[in-house]
Amino acid sequence: xxxxxxxxxxxxxxxxxxxxxxxxxxxxxxxxxxxxxxxxxxxxxxxxxxxxxxxxxxxxxxxxxxxxxxxxxxxxxxxxxxxxxxxxxxxxxxxxxxxxxxxxxxxxxxxxxxxxxxxxxxxxxxxxxxxxxxxxxxxxxxxxxxxxxxxxxxxxxxxxxxxxxxxxxxxxxxxxxxxxxxxxxxxxxxxxxxxxxxxxxxxxxxxxxxxxxxxxxxxxxxxxxxxxxxxxxxxxxxxxxxxxxxxxxxxxxxxxxxxxxxxxxxxxxxxxxxxxxxxxxxxxxxxxxxxxxxxxxxxxxxxxxxxxxxxxxxxxxxxxxxxxxxxxxxxxxxxxxxxxxxxxxxxxxxxxxxxxxxxxxxxxxxxxxxxxxxxxxxxxxxxxxxxxxxxxxxxxxxxxxxxxxxxxxxxxxxxxxxxxxxxxxxxxxxxxxxxxxxxxxxxxxxxxxxxxxxxxxxxxxxxxxxxxxxxxxxxxxxxxxxxxxxxxxxxxxxxxxxxxxxxxxxxxxxxxxxxxxxxxxxxxxxxxxxxxxxxxxxxxxxxxxxxxxxxxxxxxxxxxxxxxxxxxxxxxxxxxxxxxxxxxxxxxxxxxxxxxxxxxxxxxxx
Ligand code: M6R
Numbered sequence: 228x229x230x231x232x233x234x235x236x237x238x239x240x241x242x243x244x245x246x247x248x249x250x251x252x253x254x255x256x257x258x259x260x261x262x263x264x265x266x267x268x269x270x271x272x273x274x275x276x277x278x279x280x281x282x283x284x285x286x287x288x289x290x291x292x293x294x295x296x297x298x299x300x301x302x303x304x305x306x307x308x309x310x311x312x313x314x315x316x317x318x319x320x321x322x323x324x325x326x327x328x329x330x331x332x333x334x335x336x337x338x339x340x341x342x343x344x345x346x347x348x349x350x351x352x353x354x355x356x357x358x359x360x361x362x363x364x365x366x367x368x369x370x371x372x373x374x375x376x377x378x379x380x381x382x383x384x385x386x387x388x389x390x391x392x393x394x395x396x397x398x399x400x401x402x403x404x405x406x407x408x409x410x411x412x413x414x415x416x417x418x419x420x421x422x423x424x425x426x427x428x429x430x431x432x433x434x435x436x437x438x439x440x441x442x443x444x445x446x447x448x449x450x451x452x453x454x455x456x457x458x459x460x461x462x463x464x465x466x467x468x469x470x471x472x473x474x475x476x477x478x479x480x481x482x483x484x485x486x487x488x489x490x491x492x493x494x495x496x497x498x499x500x501x502x503x504x505x506x507x508x509x510x511x512x513x514x515x516x517x518x519x520x521x522x523x524x525x526x527x528x529x530x531x532x533x534x535x536x537x538x539x540x541x542x543x544x545x546x547x548x549x550x551x552x553x554x555x556x557x558x559x560x561x562x563x564x565x566x567x568x569x570x571x572x573x574x575x576x577x578x579x580x581x582x583x584x585x586x587x588x589x590x591x592x593x594x595x596x597x598x599x600x601x602x603x604x605x606x607x608x609x610x611x612x613x614x615x616x617x618x619x620x621x622x623x624x625x626x627x628x629x630x631x632x633x634x635x636x637x638x639x640x641x642x643x644x645x646x647x648x649x650x651x652x653x654x655x656x657x658x659x660x661x662x663x664x665x666x667x668x669x670x671x672x673x674x675x676x677x678x679x680x681x682x683x684x685x686x687x688x689x690x691x692x693x694x695x696x697x698x699x700x701x702x703x704x705x706x707x708x709x710x711x712x713x714x715x716x717x718x719x720x721x722x723x724x725x726x727x728x729x730x731x732x733x734x735x736x737x738x739x740x741x742x743x744x745x746x747x748x749x750x751x752x753x754x755x756x757x758x759x760x761x762x763x764x765x766x767x768x769x770x771x772x773x774x775x776x777x778x779x780x781x782x783x784x785x786x787x788x789x790x791x792x793x794x795x796x797x798x799x800x801x802x803x804x805x806x807x808x809x810x811x812x813x814x815x816x817x818x819x820x821x822x823x824x825x826x827x828x829x830x831x832x833x
Contacts, residue, residue, distance in 0.1 A: 228254055228255050228301040228303070228325065228827045228829060228830050228831050228832050229254055229255045229298055229299060229300045229301050229313070229323075229324070229325040229418075230248060230251025230252065230253075230254040230255065230298065230299040230325065230417075230418045230422065231251075231296070231297070231298055231313075231323040231324070231325050231384055231385075231386050231405075231416070231417070231418050232244050232247040232248055232251065232296065232297040232298075232323075232386070232415070232416065232417050232418070232422055232423075233295070233296045233297075233323075233386035233388070233396050233398065233415065233416035233417075233441075234247075234294070234295055234296075234413065234414075234415050234416075234426075235293075235294050235394065235395075235396050235413060235414040235415070235441060235442065235443045236293050236294065236295075236413050236443075237293060237412055237413060237443070238293060239263075239289075239290070239291045239292065239293060240263060240292065240293060240294065240295040241261050241263060241272075241285055241289065241290040241291075241292075241295060243425075243426065244261050244295055244296070244297035245261070245278065245281065245282055245285065245297070246425060247297065247415075247417060247422040247423065247425075247426075248261075248278055248281075248297050248298070248299045248422075249278055250421050250422045250424070251299050251417070251418055251419070251421075251422045252277070252278055252299050252822065253621060253623065253822075253827065253828035253829065254299060254301060254325070254418060254827050254828060254829050254831075255299050255300050255301025255302075255827040256276070256277050256278065256299060256300075256301075256822050256827075257275075257276070257300045257301055257302045257307030258273065258274065258275050258276065258299075258300045258302075258307050258308070258309065258311070258312035258313075259273070259274060259277070259278045259280070259281040259297070259298060259299045259300065259312065260272060260273035260274070260281065260297065260298050260300075260312045260313050260314050260323075261273075261281065261285070261290060261295055261296070261297040261298075261314070262290075262295060262296055262297075262314035262316055262321040262323075262388065263290045263291070263292025263293075263294060263295035263388075264292045264293075264294050264295070264388055264389070264390065264391075264392065264393055265290065265291050265292040267390060267391045267393070268390055269316050269318070269319075269320075269321045269388070269389075269390045270290060270292070271290075271314050271316060271321065272284050272285055272288060272290055273309050273312035273313075273314075274309060274312070275307060275308055275309045275312065276307075277822070278299060292393075293393065294388055294392075294393055294394070294395075294396060295388065296314055296321060296322075296323045296386045296387070296388055296396070296416075297314075297323065298312070298313035298314060298323035298324075300312060300313060301827040303327055303350070303832055304327070304331070304348060304349050304350040304351075305347055305348030305349045306348065310346065310347055310348075311347045311348055311349050313349075313351060315347060315349065315351050315352045315354075315355045316355060317355055317356065317359040318359075318390060319358070319359045319362050319363075319389060319390050320355055320358045320359055320362065320368070320387060320388070320389050320390070321355070321387070321388050321389075322351060322354050322355050322358070322385060322386070322387050323385070323386050324350075324351040324354060324383055324384070324385050325383070325384045325403045325418060325831060326381060326382035326383035326384060326401075326402055326403040326831065326832060327350055327381045327382055327383075327832050327833075328350040328351065328353060328354065328379055328380070328381045328383060329350075329380045329381030329382075330378075330379070330380040330381065331350035331351075331353045331381075334353040334357065334378065334379075335352075335353050335356075338353060338356045338357065338360060341360065343356040343359070343360065350381075354375060354379065354383075354385065354387075357375035357378060357379075358371050358372055358375045358387070360375075361374050361375055368387075368389040368392060368395060368397070369395075369397065369440055372387060372397045372399075372438075373438070373449075373453060376399050376438055379401075381401075381402070382401060382402030382403050382578065382831070382832060382833075383399065383400070383401050383402065383403055384398075384399070384400050384401075384403035384404060384405040384418060385397075385398065385399045385400075385405075386398050386405075386416045387399075394442045394443055395440070395441070395442060396414070396416065396441045396442075397438065397439065397440055397441070398416045398433065398438065398439045398441065399433075399437070399438035399439075400433040400434070400435065400436070400437050400438070401435060401436055401451075402435070402578065402831075403418075403576075403831045404418060404419060404432070404576055404603070404604055404831070405417075405418065405432075405433045406418070406419060406420050406423065406430050406431065406432050406433070407430065407431040407432075407433065407439060407441070407446055407448075408420070408423035408426055408427040408429065408430055409427055409429040409430075409431070409446070409460060410426055410427045410429075412443055412444060413426070413427075413443055414441045414442065414443055414444075414446065415427060416441070419600075419602075420463040420602060421619065423463075424463070428462055428463045428464075429460050429461075429462065429463070430460065430461055430462075430463040430602075431446070431448070431458050431459065431460045431461075432458065432461075432602065432607075433448065433458065434450070434458060435451070436450055436451025437449065437450055437451070437456070437458070461602075463602070476814070477622065477810075477814075477820045477821050478621040478622040478821045479622035479624055479626060479714070479810055479820050479821055480810060480820075482620055482621070482622050482626045482627045483626045483627070483673070483803070483806050483807065483810065484673055485617075485618070485627050486626070486627050486630050486666075486669050486673075486803065487666040487667070487669045487670040487673070488666070489616065489617045489618065489627045489630070489631050490630055490631060490634050490665055490666050490669060490799065491666040492616045493615055493616045493617065493631040493634040493635060494634050494638070494662055494663065494665075494666075496614070496616060497613075497634070497635060497638035497642075498638060498659050498662060498663070500659075500663055503655070503656040503659045503660060504645075504652070504655055504656065504659060505638050505641045505642045505645065505655065505659065507638060507639070507642035508611065508613070510593075510595060510610070510611030510613075511593070511610060511611060512567060512593050512595065512610075512611060513646075514642055514643050514645075514646035514647070515646040515647055515648075516565075517543075517545055517566075517567050517643055517646070517647070518545060518566070519545060519546055519547075519548070519563065519566045519567070520539055520545055520546070520547045520548070520566070520567050520568075520569060520643075521547070521548045521549070521560070521562065521566060521567070521568040521569070521587060521592065522535060522536060522547060522548070522549040522568075522569045522570075522571065523549065523550055523551070523552045523555040523556075523568070523569075523570055523571075523580060523583040523584075523587075524551070524552055524570060524571035524572060524577075524580055525551060525552050525553065525572075525577050525579055525580055525830065526625070526709065527573075527625040527628070527629050527706060527709060528571040528572050528573060528577075528580070528625070528628075528629075528632060529549075529551050529552070529571070530629070530702040530703075530705050530706040530709070531571050531597075531629055531632035531633050531636060531702075532549050532569070532571050532636070533549060533701075533702035533705070534633055534636065534699055534702045534703075534798045535547070535549075535569070535571075535633075535636035535637075535639070535640060536549045537698060537699035537702075538636065538637060538640035538699065538795075539639070539640045539643060539644075541640075541699075542640050542641060542643075542644040542649065542650055542654075542658070543640055543643035543644040543647055543649050543650075544644075544647065544649040545643060545647070548560065551579075552570075552577065552579035552580040552582070552583040553579040553833065555583045555586070556579060556582040556583040556586050560586075562587060562590040562591065562592055563591075564590070564591030564592075565591060565592075565593070566591075566592050566593070567592065567593050567595060568584070568587035568588075568592040568593065568594050568595070569595045569596075569597060569636075569639070570583065570584045570594065570595070570596050570597070570598075570605055570609070571596075571597045571598075571632050571636070572596070572597070572598050572599075572603070572605050573598070573599045573600070573615075573617075573620055573625055573628035573632075574598075574599070574600055574603060574828065574829040574830075575596065575598040575599065575600040575601075575602075575603020575604060575605040575606050576600070576603050576604055576605065576829050576830075576831050577605070577829070577830050577831070578830065578831050578832055578833045579830075579833050580605060581604055581605055581608070582833070584596070584605060584608060584609070585608070588608070593610050593611070594608070594609045594610045594611070595609060595610065595611045595612075595613055595639075596608075596609035596611070596612050596613065597613045597614075597615060597632055597635050597636065597639075598612060598613075598614060598615065599614070599615045599617050599620065599628050599631070601614050613635050613639065614635075615628060615631035615632050615634070615635055616631065617631040620828075621821065621828075622820070622821045623713070623714075623821060623822055623823055623826050623827065623828050624710055624713055624714050624806075624809070624810075624820075624823070626710075626802075626806050629706065629802060630669070630799050630802055630803075633798060633799045633802070634662070634665075634799065637658075637662060637795070637796070637799070638662070641655055641658050641659065657793075658793070658795050660793075661792065661793030661795050661796045662795075662796060664792065664793070664796075665792065665796045665799055665800065668790045668792050668796075668800050669799070669800060669803055671790050672789075672790070672800070672803045672804060672807075673803070676807060676811065678785075678787070679804075679807045679808055679810075679811040680811050680815070682769065682784075682785050682787075682808065682811070683808065683811035683812040683814070683815040684815055685740065685767070685784060685785075686711075686715075686717070686740055686769075686808065686812045687715070687717070687812050687815050687816050688738075689717060689738060689739065689740050690717070690718060690738070691717070691718045691719070691720075691734060691738075691739050692708070692711055692717055692718070692719040692720075692739065692740045692741075692742065693708075693719070693720055693721075693722060693727075693731060693734065693735075693739060693740075693741045693742070693766075694707040694708045694711075694719060694720070694721040694722070694741075694742045694743075694744065694805070695721075695722055695723075695724040695727060695741060695742070695743045695744065695745075695754065695757060695758075695761075696721065696723070696724060696743075696744040696745070696754075697723060697724045697725065697745070697750045697753060697754050698748075698750050699794075699797070699798050700744045700745070700746065700797060700798055700801060701721070701723045701724070702721075702798065703744050703798050703801045703802055703805060704721035704722065704723075704724075704742070704744050705721030706721070706802060706805060707719075707721060707742060707744065707805030707808070707809070708720050708721035709721070710805055710806055710808075710809035710810075711805075711808070711809040711812060713809075713823055713826060714809055714810070714812075714813040714818060714820050714823045715809060715812045715813040715816050715818060716816075716818060716823075716824070717812070717816075724743070724745075724753070724754045724757040725753065725757065727757055727760065727761070728757075728760060732760060732761075732764065735761055735764040735765065735766040736764065736765055736766070737765040737766070737767065738767075739766055739767065740766075740767045740768075740769060740784060741758075741761045741766045741767065741768050741769070742769045742771065742805070742808070743757075743758055743761075743768055743769065743770050743771065743772075744771050744801050744805070745758075745770060745771065745772045745774070746772055746773055746774075746789065746792075746794065746797045746801065747772060747773050747774035747778070747791075748794040748797070749794075751772075751774060751778075755778065755779065755780060758770070758779055758780075758781055759780060759781055762781035762782060767784040768781065768782075768783050768784055769783070769784050769785045769786075769787065769808075770783050770785075770786050770787070771787040771789060771801060771804050771805070772786070772787075772788075772789060773788070773789040773790065773791045773792070776788075787804045787808075789801065789804070
C-alpha cells in the first residue's frame with residue numbers, strides 16, 4: 228500500500244522521483260523519502276506527512292544523484308515518523324518497499340545477534356541488513372540481493388540501489404505489483420504504470436516471484452527459481468489517464484460529477500441501447516449453466532457486490548454467496564467445481580480480494596473480475612475481465628468506481644437471467660431501458676448542491692450517524708455510512724431498517740441523525756414504520772426518497788427529494804446523495820477530503 232519508484236537516469240533524478248511519487252500518493256501519504264547515489268555514496272532525504280514536506284526539504288537540501296529510489300508510505304509496522312520513513316539504508320545499500328515482510332522478527336533477531344544495529348520499527352529494515360550482511364561477506368550486490376530475497380517471506384515490491392554503483396538497480400516482486408519502464412538510455416521502476424507515464428509508455432510487469440537487474444540500457448528478469456525469463460513489454464495507455472482536478476475543489480467532487488458520463492460509458496460496453504438488450508462478452512462462461520455465484524470484495528466494492536447479490540438472486544434466481552474478502556479467504560468455503568466467482572475491485576490490487584480469487588481458482592471456479600484498472604493483477608489472473616470504464620479514480624473515497632461497478636453487475640444479473648430463462652425479452656428490455664435512463668437521473672441530482680451544504684452543517688454536529696435501508700438499498704445505507712466515516716471522521720453505521728429494533732435503536736436520541744434510504748418501492752411502507760420508531764425516540768430523520776415528504780408520517784430534519792426511477796436502478800441513483808452528503812459534511816468540517824487520515828487508495832497488504 229505504499230508507492231515505490233526507481234530511476235536510473237542521465238541527470239539528477241530527485242525531481243522526477245517526486246513527480247512520480249505524486250502520482251502514487253494515492254497509495255499512502257504518511258511519509259515520503261528519496262535516496263540517491265552521489266559520488267559513489269548513498270544519501271537520502273525523508274519527511275513525515277505528505278509529499279510536499281519532502282519537496283520543501285529537497286529545496287533546501289537537494290539530492291544530485293543520477294540513480295535513485297523513492298517511496299510514499301502507508302504505515303504498517305512502525306509509526307508514521309521520519310525515522311520509520313523509507314528509504315532505509317546502510318552505508319552499502321538502500322531499499323524502498325511496499326508490502327509486509329512476515330518473518331521480519333526472526334530475521335531481525337538473527338541479524339541483531341550478528342551485530343547489526345536497527346534504527347527503525349519497520350519490517351523493511353531487515354531487507355537492508357540482510358543484503359548488507361551478504362555484502363560484508365564479500366558478495367557482489369546482485370548475488371547478495373538474490374540470497375537475501377530467498378530469505379524473505381510475505382509480500383513485497385522492492386527497489387534497491389547500492390553505494391558505489393551508479394548504473395545498477397534491482398527490483399523484486401512477490402505479492403505487490405511492480406512495473407519496469409523502458410526509456411531512452413534510462414530505466415524506471417514503479418508501483419504502477421501511471422507513476423511512470425511522463426517518462427515512458429513501454430512497460431513490463433513483473434510476475435509473482437520475479438526479480439530484475441537493471442542498468443540504464445538493460446534489464447534481466449529472473450523468476451522465483453532464479454531462472455532468466457522473458458516478460459512481454461506492452462504499450463501503456465496510462466499517460467492518457469493522467470488527470471487533474473479541473474475546476475473542482477477536490478478530486479472526489481469531480482469524480483461524483485463524472486458519474487453520468489462514466490455510467491453511460493460503462494453501460495455502453497455491456498448493453499445494446501438500440502436493441503434494448505445486454506451484449507455481454509462470452510467470457511468463456513456458460514451463463515445458462517450457472518447454478519451458484521460467489522462474490523467477494525472489500526469496502527465499497529463489497530457493497531457493490533451485496534447489491535449484485537440482490538439483483539442476481541431476484542432476476543436470475545441463482546443463489547449468491549458473498550463475503551468480504553478478508554473473511555472469505557480464510558473461511559474454507561466449500562465450492563463445487565465449475566461455479567462462477569466474481570471479484571470486484573477498483574484498483575485490481577487489493578491483497579485480500581486477490582487471495583480470495585486465488586482460493587476460488589484453486590477450487591475450480593471460473594473467475595470473473597470487475598475491475599477499473601485493466602492491467603492490474605486481479606485482471607491478469609481472472610478468466611474473464613469485466614472492465615468498469617470509470618477512468619482513474621484519485622479520491623480515496625470511492626464514488627464513480629462504485630456506480631460503474633454497479634452498472635457492470637446490473638448487466639451481469641440481466642445476462643445470467645436471460646441465459647437461464649428467468650427473465651424474458653420484454654423484462655430484459657424493461658431493465659435495459661431503466662439503465663439507459665439512469666445517467667439522466669444522476670445528472671439531475673448534481674444540478675444544485677446548496678441544499679447539501681446546509682444539511683452538512685447539521686450532520687457535522689453529530690457524534691454518531693445511522694443509515695437505514697431495506698432490500699437492495701440496504702447496501703447503499705452501508706456505503707453511505709462508510710463514505711461519511713472515512714472522510715468526515717464522524718462515526719456512522721449502516722443497518723438493515725428491520726434490524727434497528729434488535730439493538731441499534733438504543734443509540735437513538737435527539738443528537739443522532741438517521742439517514743433513511745427509502746425509495747417508494749414495495750418495501751417503502753415497512754421502512755416508514757421503522758422511521759416512526761426512530762421519530763418516537765427523538766431521532767433526527769433525513770429521508771432520501773422519491774416519495775413526497777408527507778408520506779414519512781413524522782417530522783423530518785430534511786427530505787432529499789429523488790427523481791422517480793425504476794426500482795432496479797435505485798441503488799445506483801441513491802448512491803449519489805449519500806456521496807454528496809458525506810462530501811459536503813467533510814468539507815464543512817475541514818478534513819482532507821481526497822486523502823483522509825490513515826487511509827490509502829490501494830490496499831495491497833492484508
Ligand atoms: O481497489 P478496491 O476496489 O479493491 O478497494 C476496496 C476498498 O479498499 C475501497 O473500496 C475502500 O473501501 C474505499 N476507501 C471506499 O471509499
